[in-house]
Amino acid sequence: MLWRKIARHGLVCLATLLLGGLLSAFLVRFAPGFDVDEAQLDPHLNSESVRALQESRRSQSNVVKFYLQSLERAVHGDLGTSISLGQPVSSLLRDRAPLTFRLVGMGLLISWSLALGLALSSAWLRLTVYEVLTTSLSGTFLCIPAAVLALLSVLWNVPGSLAVGMIVFPRVYRFVRNLLAKAYAMPHIMTARAKGISELRILLWHVLPVAGPSLLAVAGVSVSLAVGAAIPVEALCGLAGVGQLAWQAALARDLPLLTSITILVTLVTLLANSSADVIGHMLRGQRA
Amino acid sequence: MTIWRRVACGVLLVVVVLSLAAGWLAPAGYAKQYREEAGAPPSRAHWLGTDEIGRDRFARLLYGTRISLLLAPAAALLSTLMAALIGGLAGYLGGIWERAAMAFTDLFLSLPWLFLLITVRAVMPLNVSPLFSVVVTFSMLGLLGWTAAARVLCTAAAGLRNSDFVRQARAAGTSEARLFWVHVLPNLKPVLYAQFWISIPAFILSEANLGILGLGVSEPLPSWGSLLKELEGLVSFGEEPWKFVPLVLLVVVVTSFQLIISKQEEVGA
Numbered sequence: 001m002l003w004r005k006i007a008r009h010g011l012v013c014l015a016t017l018l019l020g021g022l023l024s025a026f027l028v029r030f031a032p033g034f035d036v037d038e039a040q041l042d043p044h045l046n047s048e049s050v051r052a053l054q055e056s057r058r059s060q061s062n063v064v065k066f067y068l069q070s071l072e073r074a075v076h077g078d079l080g081t082s083i084s085l086g087q088p089v090s091s092l093l094r095d096r097a098p099l100t101f102r103l104v105g106m107g108l109l110i111s112w113s114l115a116l117g118l119a120l121s122s123a124w125l126r127l128t129v130y131e132v133l134t135t136s137l138s139g140t141f142l143c144i145p146a147a148v149l150a151l152l153s154v155l156w157n158v159p160g161s162l163a164v165g166m167i168v169f170p171r172v173y174r175f176v177r178n179l180l181a182k183a184y185a186m187p188h189i190m191t192a193r194a195k196g197i198s199e200l201r202i203l204l205w206h207v208l209p210v211a212g213p214s215l216l217a218v219a220g221v222s223v224s225l226a227v228g229a230a231i232p233v234e235a236l237c238g239l240a241g242v243g244q245l246a247w248q249a250a251l252a253r254d255l256p257l258l259t260s261i262t263i264l265v266t267l268v269t270l271l272a273n274s275s276a277d278v279i280g281h282m283l284r285g286q287r288a
Numbered sequence: 289m290t291i292w293r294r295v296a297c298g299v300l301l302v303v304v305v306l307s308l309a310a311g312w313l314a315p316a317g318y319a320k321q322y323r324e325e326a327g328a329p330p331s332r333a334h335w336l337g338t339d340e341i342g343r344d345r346f347a348r349l350l351y352g353t354r355i356s357l358l359l360a361p362a363a364a365l366l367s368t369l370m371a372a373l374i375g376g377l378a379g380y381l382g383g384i385w386e387r388a389a390m391a392f393t394d395l396f397l398s399l400p401w402l403f404l405l406i407t408v409r410a411v412m413p414l415n416v417s418p419l420f421s422v423v424v425t426f427s428m429l430g431l432l433g434w435t436a437a438a439r440v441l442c443t444a445a446a447g448l449r450n451s452d453f454v455r456q457a458r459a460a461g462t463s464e465a466r467l468f469w470v471h472v473l474p475n476l477k478p479v480l481y482a483q484f485w486i487s488i489p490a491f492i493l494s495e496a497n498l499g500i501l502g503l504g505v506s507e508p509l510p511s512w513g514s515l516l517k518e519l520e521g522l523v524s525f526g527e528e529p530w531k532f533v534p535l536v537l538l539v540v541v542v543t544s545f546q547l548i549i550s551k552q553e554e555v556g557a
Contacts, residue, residue, distance in 0.1 A: 016395055143542035145493050146402070147500035148535060151519045228400030235501055236520070246403060250410040250503060262399065262407050270398050 005281055009274035016270055017263065021074070024259030025067035079260045084252035089260045092245060100241035103233065104226045107164025111222065114165065115173040123180050124199050135177075138170035147232035160237040167229040168222055175218045183211040213280035220276030224269040296544035303541055307354035314347030319508040329530070336530050339518065343508075349534055352510035356492055357541070359426040364487035366430030368437055368480055372473065375438030379445030380472050389442060396435040402497060404432060409503045421506035425498060429491045437483035444479045448472050482549075489545040496538060512538050 045053075070080065079089035118134045141149070146167045153163035183189065189206050208215075230243035238244075242261055249258040306313065315333060326342035328334060336345035378389030396404075405428065412424055448454060449472075457471055492512065498504035499513010500520070507514065515534040522531060 012394075016398065019395065139543065139546060140539065143489070143493075143539045143546065144535070145496040145500065145513075145516065145538070147497045148516055148519065151500070151516075151522075155519075155522055155525060224398070224400050228402045231402050231406065232497060232501060246406060247501060250406040250501075253410050255410065258407050258410055262403050265403050266399050269400060273398065 002278070002281060002285070006278055009270075009278065013267060013270050013274065016266055018071075020259075020263045020266055021071060022067055024255075024263060025070060080256040082249070082254055082257040084249065084254040084257070089257050092257070093242065093261070093264065096240055096242045096245050099239060100227075100230050100234070100243060103161050103164055103239065103241060103243075104223070104230055106159075106161030107168060107226045107229065107233075108222060110162060110165025111168035111172050111226070112219070114169050115176045118173060119177040119180050120203070122177065123184050134173075138173040141166055142170040142174075146229050147236060150233040150236040153233070154237055160233045160239050163233045163237070164226055164229045167233075168225045171225055172218060172222050176215065179211045179214050179218070180207065183207045186210065209283075213283050216276045216280040216283070217273075220273035223272035227265050227269060292547050293550075296547035299540060299544045300548075303353060303537070304357055307350050307357055310347065310350035310354055314350050315344055316347055318348045318351040318510050319343065320347070329528070336533055337528075345515075345530070345533075348510040348515060349537065352512055352515050352534070353537065353541075355422060355505065355509065356495060356512045359422065360429075360488050360491040360495065361484075363426040363430035363433070363491045364484050366427070367432075367434040367487050367491075368484045370431070370434035371437035371441050371483060372476065372480055374434065375441035376445045376473060376476055377468065378438075379442035379447075380449055380468050382446060382449055386442060386446060389438065393435040393439050393442075396432075397439070401494070405429075405494060405498060406501070406503055408432060409498065416506065418506045418509035421504070422509060422511070425495060425504050425511075426491070429494055433487060433491060433494075437487065440483060441476060441479055444476055445472060448475055485545065485549050489542045489549070492538070492542060492545075 073080065077090055079093070081087065082089055082092060085092065115138075118138075122131050122134050149166050150160070150163045153160060153166075184207060186206075189202060192202050192206055227243075230241060231247055232243075233239065234241040234243035235247040242265070246258060246261045246265075248254075249261065320343065322328075322334070322338055322342040322344070324342070325334070325338050327340050328338045328342075330337045334344050334346065336349060338344055339348070374389060375393070378385045408428055409425075412428075416424065454467060454471055457467055462471070495504055495511060496513045496516055499511050499515075500517050502517070504513040505511040512534055516538070518531050519535070522528065
């Protein structure tokens, strides 16, 4: 059963990769200006060279052929060359990915610590005023655009990871609070509380086993949110990561680079979601 | 309706009326430049001062609010209609249609929203006319933002597929198309309304993000995104606090929508 689930997730990832690649090939091929190469405007080139450039562009006009060629190159680790930066996409990604992983990792740690801390304290204290305050706090962050939070982090000179954390926190908090509230309202947990069992024991022995799989699913989704938040934070905080690269590629209409980044990011988020789902499945299996 | 929801509706009404009355309230158009007063602080003539090329910030805020507040609901309407057609129809038909639609929406949903937006925006020319950029930005939001709503509608329509009234109508010889349009779709109205209201603040925030990143509405047309881009040049919080007015207004408007949504979500559920 578990292997079947893992295999299904693997197939979904592969299908995403193939379909995403095909869509990217369409985007690149049919984007305005595909047939034109900046090099053709070089006055040093003679007519034969210009014609050769035009021929080379024309050879890529068949989308399926173009896609298959790109796929073959990708299998060998060649993701193409960035139009705007003139460098191989794979080396650009290799250089910038560590910073983004650190930023996203720290952002997730901050958002989850804050969300879990507030949701748990809210469940333990059971004070309406506290509940209203925490909900208002997360609601306020939810209403501020991610890019503004990134700008404010620059203004207040705080690390970009804090901005990522604050972008992800309200989305995570909403789910975590609801899940914990539902778990704490269960009859056996209310009985345990009435019997005077410590809150920590209730949390570890009764609440987390019930809410754990759902919390893991939220954790998977939060990876996607944090990766999305990396674009404005890296772009506006001047951090040389994959998010900034995607933004620069969008401004320069560098589609080969942008589509490679999007496929990579999609795979990362799919893997995070699949891992959360499989671990949640295992936990549920253990409980049963 | 609770007192907070009434306040939220009141606030939204006031903001919409003010933005529609921009022609009367603003001292001049959003593009008019007062070159001798560039970068001026707030004064009687310019309530929120002027920007770096001398345009009245208050006028730009009113016109920008009009653009964002009129076009975000239009984009939400487009995405809700697409979700109703794709998700609702797939849920109603069931079988392979439902599975295919769900697989497709899952694929779409696995893409981080902002990555998807900037990728699609980059495919289109960036040096387009301001009016075209408004249409492109909000159409893109509407055309790409239907997937989450489609998922909810698919589930809701699947629940109606084998309900008693649908079975009776089918037994009476009603065609499948009529069944969907006349019997199923009207029963999805509460979910459709909820999804419509949920999409509006999401699209307002997305436009603001795109605008700040320079991929939204082009100058000289104002929008909340382009107005918030001014925060980029600030060195300290207290330096020019009036530059935060668009942000405050945006937060107030989105909060008002969130307060209304909490009611809609209950209905949708």
